[in-house]
Each structure stands twice: as C-alpha cells, then as structure tokens.
Amino acid sequence: MSKPVALVTGGSRGIGRAIVEELGQTHHVVATYNTNREAAQSVAERTGTTALACDLGDLSSCHRLAATLRETFPEIDLLVNNAGMAPRERRDILDATPESFDEIIAANLKGPYFLTQSIARRMVEQASGRIVFISSISSFTASTNRGDYCMSKAALSMAVKLFAARLARHNIPVFEIQPGIIRTDMIASVAAAYEEKIASGLLPQPRIGEPVDVARAVRAIADGQLDYSTGQVIHVDGGFHLRTL
Numbered sequence: 001m002s003k004p005v006a007l008v009t010g011g012s013r014g015i016g017r018a019i020v021e022e023l024g025q026t027h028h029v030v031a032t033y034n035t036n037r038e039a040a041q042s043v044a045e046r047t048g049t050t051a052l053a054c055d056l057g058d059l060s061s062c063h064r065l066a067a068t069l070r071e072t073f074p075e076i077d078l079l080v081n082n083a084g085m086a087p088r089e090r091r092d093i094l095d096a097t098p099e100s101f102d103e104i105i106a107a108n109l110k111g112p113y114f115l116t117q118s119i120a121r122r123m124v125e126q127a128s129g130r131i132v133f134i135s136s137i138s139s140f141t142a143s144t145n146r147g148d149y150c151m152s153k154a155a156l157s158m159a160v161k162l163f164a165a166r167l168a169r170h171n172i173p174v175f176e177i178q179p180g181i182i183r184t185d186m187i188a189s190v191a192a193a194y195e196e197k198i199a200s201g202l203l204p205q206p207r208i209g210e211p212v213d214v215a216r217a218v219r220a221i222a223d224g225q226l227d228y229s230t231g232q233v234i235h236v237d238g239g240f241h242l243r244t245l
Contacts (some may be wrong), residue, residue, distance in 0.1 A: 003028040006222065009056060009112070011049075012040035012081025013133065014184035015134060018211030019080055019218050024049055027222065030073075032056075032065065032083060056083045056111030057103060066118035073206045075126050078222055079119045080237035081112040081156075082134040086186050093147040101148040108152035109229055113159050120163060123172050131167070132221055133160045133172045134214065137237050138176060157233075164231035177217050180237025182209040204239030 006023045010016040011031025017039075020031045024047035030200050032054040033040035040051040052068065055061040069076060085107045116131060123129030127237070138146075139153040157176060164174035181187065181194050191208070198206055217234050220226055235241045 004077035005030065005075060006080065007069065007076055008032070008080040008082055009054065009115070010052070011036075012036045012043055013158055014084040014186065015179065015182060015211045015214045017043055018215040019082060020049055020096070021047055022215035022219050023078070023080075023222060027078065028073075030069065034083070040197040054083075055107075056115065057085075057107035059111065059114055060178060062111055062115045062118070066115065069119075070122065076119055076122055076129060078130050078132070079116065079123075080132045080134065080218060081116060083112070084134070084136075084152075087146050088153065089238070090145040093144045094146055101151075104148040104152050105155075108149070109155050109159070112156065116159070120167060120172065124170050127170060129171065129172045130224075130227075131163060132218055132222055133157075133176050135160070135172070135176050135178050136185045137178055137180045137235075140241075160233075161231055168230050173221075173227050175221050175230070176233045177214060178233055178235050178237060178241070179214050180209055180235070180240045182211060182214065182236075184211060202240070203237075204242055204244070207238065209236060209238060 004027050006027040007030045008016055008019050009032045011020040012033040020029050020043055023029050029049035030052055031049050032052050034055050044051040052065060054065040087104060133156055135156045136153040139149045139157040143150055144234060160174055160176040167174055194208060214236050217236050
C-alpha cells in the first residue's frame with residue numbers, strides 16, 4: 001500500500017476518533033469498534049479509513065482481528081491501543097464486585113496485552129513498527145469509587161515497560177500516553193464536578209483537555225519524532241502530574 005497502516009482500537013468516538021482523524025491524513029487507518037457500528041462507519045466514511053469490529057474483552061475477537069489484518073495488510077506500521085471502558089457503575093472499593101473487576105481487566109488490560117503480542121510478532125518479522133498505549137492519570141491516581149479501572153490502567157503502564165524492553169532490540173519503540181481529564185462521553189456524568197475542581201486550582205493549565213490534545217501526541221510518535229525515546233511516558237494532562245506546593 002502507498003500509505004503506512006495504523007491500527008487504532010476504539011476509534012469510533014472520543015479520543016480514538018480524534019486519533020483516527022489525525023492519522024488519517026498520512027496513514028491508512030484501521031479503526032476498531034465494539035458496539036457502536038453506526039458511529040464507526042460514520043468516521044470511516046468521513047476519513048477514508050477501515051472500520052472493523054473487535055471486542056477487546058474477548059480474546060477470540062482479538063485473534064480474529066489479528067488474523068484479518070494479516071490477510072489484508074502486508075505490514076502494520078503503527079498500533080495505538082486506545083480502546084477501554086469505565087466501570088458500568090462507580091462503586092466504593094468496599095462495595096466493588098468481582099463481575100465488574102473481571103470485565104474491566106479483560107477489556108482494559110488482557111485484551112490490549114494479547115493484541116499487542118500478536119501485532120508485535122508481526123512487527124518483529126517486518127523489523128519495523130511503533131506501538132502506543134493510551135493509559136490514564138488513573139494509573140497513578142487513586143479513585144476509590146473505581147478501583148478496578150485504576151488497577152487496570154496501572155497494570156497497563158507496566159505492559160508498556162515490558163513491551164518497550166522486549167522490542168527495543170528490534171527497533172520497535174513503545175510509548176505510553178497518559179491523558180488527564182479529557183472532554184469525552186466517558187466523563188460526561190462528572191464533567192461539571194471536574195470543571196469546579198479545575199476552577200479551584202486542580203490543574204496548572206486550567207482547562208479540560210480535548211481529544212485532539214491526545215491525538216497530537218500520537219502524531220509526534222507516528223512521525224518518528226520520538227524514536228530514540230522508547231518506554232517514554234507522555235503526560236497529556238494540563239500539568240496534573242506535577243507536584244506543587
């Protein structure tokens with residue numbers, strides 16, 4: 001193909017959609033979706049990308065996706081692990097359920113981990129590629145009403161280090177982007193509360209982030225600007241990670 005190929009999971013809305021729109025300028029993008037087929041097709045038609053169904057919480061679905069990609073594209077140049085889910089219901093950690101924990105870990109950690117394994121094997125064969133994990137400030141910030149989500153993102157941060165260390169010898173850099181409070185439907189129910197906290201000084205840069213802020217960080221990686229920085233964590237959080245007195 002004349003364009004490099006990028007796989008973006010969870011590309012139908014929010015941060016994923018912004019990444020698809022950004023990468024679509026230079027790459028042939030394959031964007032996955034789980035349940036929102038209509039939104040995925042709308043993005044695909046507008047950006048000229050390919051939409052494929054994949055439930056990251058189901059390993060058989062991940063394996064089918066990897067097989068389809070191998071049959072369709074000679075190489076995968078960029079993998080962006082973006083898909084993830086929040087708890088269906090925020091519950092105090094003392095009231096958390098095993099069912100929610102299992103669902104969150106499967107979708108946010110197990111699926112991306114083994115999908116990356118499949119794609120990384122291909123990148124080793126082709127001796128090139130780049131991998132990005134979209135994690136969260138929740139990987140280091142305790143939210144006691146969604147402990148399962150925080151634990152999934154903390155583990156995902158370690159997955160970045162593991163893949164970066166393993167793939168460095170093959171010239172395949174791996175990166176973590178940690179978005180902060182980003183204006184998506186995932187935070188819609190608590191956006192007003194976040195706005196109040198930001199107005200009270202929560203963030204050094206006093207605004208909610210936009211999906212395009214994350215997409216621009218992916219752009220820098222896709223363009224090879226950070227190829228000698230494998231394992232790097234990029235904070236897209238308005239300075240939230242800074243500790244100030």
